[in-house]
Amino acid sequence: MADLFLNRELSWLEFNGRVLEEATSPSVPLLERLKFLAISCSNLNEFYMVRVGGLHLLNQAGSSRRDPSGRTPAQQLAAIETRVKTMVGTQYETFAQLEANLADHGIHRITPSAVTPEQARHLERLFDDKLSAVLTPIGIDNAKPFPLFKNLGLHLAVRLAKPSRTPRERFAIIPLAGVLNRFITLPAKRGYHYILLEDAIALFVHRFFPEEKVLECCTFRLARNADLQVQEDKAVDLLAQMEQILDARKLSACVRLEISASSTQKTRRFLQRQRALSVADDFTFLLPGPVALDHFMSLATIEGHERLKYPEWPRHPSPSVKSDRSMFEILSKGDVLLSHPYQSFSPVVRLIEEAADDPDVLAIKQTLYRTSKNSPIVAALRRAATSGKHVTVIVELKARFDEAQNIAWAKQMELDGVHVIYGIKGLKTHAKLCIIVRREAQGIVRYLHFGTGNYNEKTARLYSDVSFMTRSDYLGSDASAFFNTIAGYSTAPRFLKLAMAPLGLRETLLNLIESETERQRQGEDGLIMAKLNSLVDPTLIEALYRASAAGVKVQLNIRGICCLRPGVKGLSEHITVISIIDRFLEHARIFYFHQGGQEKVFISSADWMPRNLDRRIELLVPVEDVQNRQTLTTMLETYFADNQNSWRLLPDGRYRRLQPDAGVHTQIRSQLQLYSMAGEAMARIRQKRRTTFEPHLPPTD
């Protein structure tokens, strides 16, 4: 039983390892490599705060409950520690390598000892004018409780001694979090020179303590699992087991201490032994370089240096979306499928904007999960409400990063007359859906947008997602029913076409997998292709094993966690799992079932994880018209042909980067291929337009 599943934490670490591998790849531009390094680091932060924190609490409570892979919390923690320590080693080796390469391109990090006199004068001015005013050292007094430090904030630990015959040491801590930039640009004759904030401060730190001698000044940061409850969707499987032992003190316990390797044992012991922190050695990381490499994201996105970044891939327009036609007109001709970021997100924004300004539109209903600041979609919705349309928006406040911001614009929308629903109790609304109800000569028509990504035109540039727009009556009726259900107007109906989590999405997937299995048993050639971010759900994994055992070919493209063990004889030898890591974050969920030639293709907001299928509101949407179905199928096939940025999951849970087969010289990079395909589709249309001429006609109303 235990051998059936891979451990989800280790599988996630493998994913992060693949991200880190991109940082070492010579084919990736230098600043992009730095970006991958920073991402692997910030991923790890979250992993510690959420997953490790949860496991740690379970372990402390003495739980010996085994996960599906058969490990106790203690065993998982041990395995995680081993893997992470190696990974952090690789991160810093990579960092050193990248710094050397960056220096070749004129980007230099200056260490305190290498500061030129001119640079030193500059820094001194900066310290006097700005830093000294902003920074507040806190003396640590054992009589007082240890101050509560900002989670993930950088801090300096300063060890001090009064010059006397019997010197008594004491510690002060300087929080660096806040308004200060970590990267300080230095005057330089050539290239870009910068110094890290902590290094700059170290040069002048003694000025804070004029009476004392600074014995040591080192950087550290702490990660806590204090956010566990807010992040309920991330660790709820752990939370559920922990309810009795949850209390605030334990929750805010420190799960990781990162500190410069140059720090002394004395300072480390001092920090580790603070009662408020109490960090074990397992959770202490000595870093042979700057703490918090995730901050180097801002260096990676530095202006200029275009040669060190990915070449720009301007987004293509969609051949089916003509700019001189309204979206309503376009959708009346047929469904539109967009593949972002290769194709522009603007038709989606246009649809909502046109709806807001169209006098025949009666109502707009939409889910908003994470959206961008100054979002044109939010602006359009507000405009629609002001002009008297019925606008209903479900805002998900559990979207983590910018809750305060979400609340602010939600309130603003309410003032404009938008009916705002602040999420659904106990469930996170993850489905992406917009319904536009329009009165036309033929009667009421509903225009729909279904997405796999958020209504956020900014992330739509970085995430690979799919948009599907249609005016299908069946989907319209289902979509309205879905919306009425989550708005609490109605109990869940039986859908004609859609499937909804937590009410039956898993069952629908199981039925599809089982139907494919049964067809194979009856002699057909079964084929399942699926692209998703994570596969954890044991029920679905077992169904896939049954499908494989029956002989169904199963091709899975899973970016992140995969608990399914592929390629095991008698269990899963017909299953292959790949993972694509490239410039865009793979995010679309697309599922294909051969069904004896009556192919069924779906897009979805849901990963195959218990959290998505049981505790989130998600959608599974069929794409039925032949052309769009074909497009999605081709996309899936393109990913499986990738031999550049594709990794194959091995039966033991490790991943191996795919290479072109021996003798085959074609290099296939799926993201580039998809981008070219989007371009070619547009080129064909342009070609066609040149041979058929279209006169301007007088405007018709």
Added chain:
Amino acid sequence: MPPALQGQPHSGDAMPPPFGVIDIGATAIRLMLAQVNADGTVTHLESLQQAISLGKDSFATGYISPATIEQCVKCLGNFRQVLAEYQIPLRRGHLRAVATSAVSSASNRDTLIDRIYIATGIEVEPVDEAEIIRFTYLSLLPFESTPVLAAEADNLVIEVGGGSTEVLALHQKRFQFIRGYQLGSLRLRQQLEEYNAPALKLRELMESQISRTVQDIRRSLREPEHFHVIAMGGDARFAASLLKPGWESQGWGTLSVTKLETLTHEILRLSVDDLVRTYHLNYPEAETLGPALLIYLRLAQILEQKSIFVTTATMRDGVLAEMSTQDVGTERLRPQVLQSVMTLARKYQVDQQHADTVRRLSQKLFRALQTEHNLSPKFELLLTAAAVLHDIGNFVAISGHHKHSMYLVRNSDIFGLSPADVDMVALCCRYHRRALPRPSHPVFSSLDRDQRINLVKMAAILRVADALDRGHNRRITDVDVRIAPDKVVLQVRNVTDLTLEQLALAHKGDLFEQVYGKTVVLQIQKDR
């Protein structure tokens, strides 16, 4: 594609807003929105439902608790929001809110209806069994072209609701009998709970209750083995979705009785909590599912059926059919209505020949005067019914028989007519002789202005038609109608002396003159 309702086609640029139907049942309140397309087909837009156990209050205590009333108000408030999105006015003609047994049988039903009206502006009308059956029948009409309602077959339509079970037997699409039973899925569960009996015993009690009803149904059927069962209601549809996933796309399906039996036993074995978990049902649905399926099953078995039909049609479709087709729906029920009227006439031993003559003359006049009265075909049907029934009061007493006719009609079920329509027929009978309508007359006074005008237009014609057969001797069976600016000339052939009829006309043509502004002149037509 499920068979679509056929509504009244419309033309012009202005697309009318969609229709809304609200159905307040024993276990749920539901809203259906639909639109009539330009070609007259009906498209469903939205269906909403909220589980509210009105029946739990009403069947147990005869009274709907304030908490439940507020639940209804909240639910209908939400529904109103959706209606507003489609700009549907909360008026009859656009929206109908009907309430079935759980509301109609509650002692405080008026409190509920008033509270809902005040809070939401939605006017709820309680409907009785006869109306439910009429709606059910209307909802099935689109299935005429499918095997469900095959022309040569006999159908037994059964709808198990929370509070009652409605049965409609159709012999070659004409109805054989209709009946409502006080056997509902929720009522059944509640009654049994009162016994506090152990689970095994409960099942036995349930079986015996059901057995009595299905045997009664069987006894009421001529040649019961020829009947196909059509199971209506949410529980039947749910069973279909489990036994035949995807069946809805066709609009109907057949369920094997053997499979239904397995499923029913499985469901009755599970606790309500298990049902909710296993099938994603809500509690009211889960509570009624088992008993309802058992009723369908036992009926199918006693009629020795191998399979039963299930359709996507609901009572709401019937209400919608009536609204969206305006009068066409009632028109389609014409044969059923007339048969029902004839049965009633026979029951009260009317002079068949006189009734028939007056009917034909009324129809003739109605059609000839179409441009004058401008009434829709539905009123011809109502007038026809009144023409057949106008003398049934003679059964009670000759003197004042028009008044007896009125209350006999009002207290009879005429299948296919709504209570409002029955009132119109009854009033028409009332005014076929003697006093002209007066605002002080009961029933007449409850009509609105439009209804009063429609009524007097019909009654005026009936009075003339009755006068033409004054002697009950069928001397005049047909007339030619000529309309002049100031008079309507009726010409009769093959009659030499019209004194009696002319006298009667002088007496009874008064209303006609008032309504149509023309005198009625009866002449002998000269042969050319």
